[in-house]
Amino acid sequence: MTVKINTAEQAASLIDKYDTFLFDCDGVIWVGNELLPSVKETIELLQSKNKKLIFVSNNSTKSRIEYIEKLLKLNINNIKLEQIINSAYSTAIYINEVLKLNKDKKIWVLGQNGITSELQNFGYETLTLDDIKDKELTMENINNLIDLNVGCVVVGLDFQLTYLKLCITLQYLLNKDIPFIATNIDSTFPFKNTKLPGAGSVVEIASFSSNRKPDAICGKPNPGMMDSILSHHKLNKDKTIMVGDRLNTDMKFGSVNDIDTLLVLTGIELESTVSNGHPDVTYYADKLGDLYALGSK
Ligand SMILES: O=C(O)[C@H](O)[C@H](O)COP(=O)(O)O
Numbered sequence: 133m134t135v136k137i138n139t140a141e142q143a144a145s146l147i148d149k150y151d152t153f154l155f156d157c158d159g160v161i162w163v164g165n166e167l168l169p170s171v172k173e174t175i176e177l178l179q180s181k182n183k184k185l186i187f188v189s190n191n192s193t194k195s196r197i198e199y200i201e202k203l204l205k206l207n208i209n210n211i212k213l214e215q216i217i218n219s220a221y222s223t224a225i226y227i228n229e230v231l232k233l234n235k236d237k238k239i240w241v242l243g244q245n246g247i248t249s250e251l252q253n254f255g256y257e258t259l260t261l262d263d264i265k266d267k268e269l270t271m272e273n274i275n276n277l278i279d280l281n282v283g284c285v286v287v288g289l290d291f292q293l294t295y296l297k298l299c300i301t302l303q304y305l306l307n308k309d310i311p312f313i314a315t316n317i318d319s320t321f322p323f324k325n326t327k328l329p330g331a332g333s334v335v336e337i338a339s340f341s342s343n344r345k346p347d348a349i350c351g352k353p354n355p356g357m358m359d360s361i362l363s364h365h366k367l368n369k370d371k372t373i374m375v376g377d378r379l380n381t382d383m384k385f386g387s388v389n390d391i392d393t394l395l396v397l398t399g400i401e402l403e404s405t406v407s408n409g410h411p412d413v414t415y416y417a418d419k420l421g422d423l424y425a426l427g428s429k
């Protein structure tokens with residue numbers, strides 16, 4: 133049974149029921165670089181009640197440290213590094229601890245420095261188009277742009293996507309011995325009252341052109357994200373809630389991990405998709421900030 137949170141009593145009872153809050157970021161905490169209404173007050177209210185807060189984002193464009201910096205810029209304080217779990221970090225953990233890629237192999241990254249930073253933190257050498265020097269960066273020169281030491285490909289969201297980057301990615305993926313790792317499958321993400329292509333859309337281009345599906349997808353709802361959380365935190369699943377804006381990642385992540393969920397309508401999903409109930413959605417609300425705002429009327 134899916135319940136809408138729209139009274140002070142419902143907000144208070146939800147806060148009391150859980151001791152751990154897993155927060156998705158894009159569409160829940162912020163949209164782009166703008167904090168959503170009453171988020172700061174809600175986080176501070178939960179901190180004052182000694183709740184455990186963990187930020188669980190599929191966004192791989194930033195490293196965890198850059199997430200802390202973004203939160204501080206938005207005046208959200210007292211968040212420690214281990215409270216940030218994003219798909220760039222879970223991808224690095226996967227490659228290091230599951231794939232166990234040899235450190236003498238380079239990793240070609242179609243994505244941003246969130247991915248390269250987290251991989252470098254595990255001792256991997258990463259390669260992006262920006263790293264290729266003293267070569268003509270054109271498709272005519274494609275055969276001279278391939279590094280034979282590349283042993284893995286990671287594809288994530290890249291705001292500087294180019295055709296040449298896709299050409300180089302394809303060359304590596306044509307070699308079936310090179311693992312194809314996707315950070316996440318989000319088709320879009322919310323931005324400036326609209327939505328833009330997400331990592332999943334970039335992964336689809338690499339996948340379609342190479343006729344390969346990713347060998348691993350490291351973001352929500354896949355198990356790697358929960359494994360990454362559990363590598364830092366003990367969770368009582370009965371007292372943990374996943375707060376997100378997307379059904380096929382955040383809410384699915386909650387349901388596959390047997391934890392309750394709160395869908396907020398400040399990101400991707402519309403009220404019409406949930407108002408008649410959804411099996412993966414325990415509660416829904418107009419915004420995360422209602423956990424504070426409803427009680428402060
Ligand atoms: O890859 C993307 O499309 C975005 O980074 C993703 O949608 C945002 O991740 P979230 O914080 O909503 O999990």
Ligand SMILES: [Mg+2]
Pocket residue numbers: 156157158159160376377378399
């Ligand atoms: Mg989101």
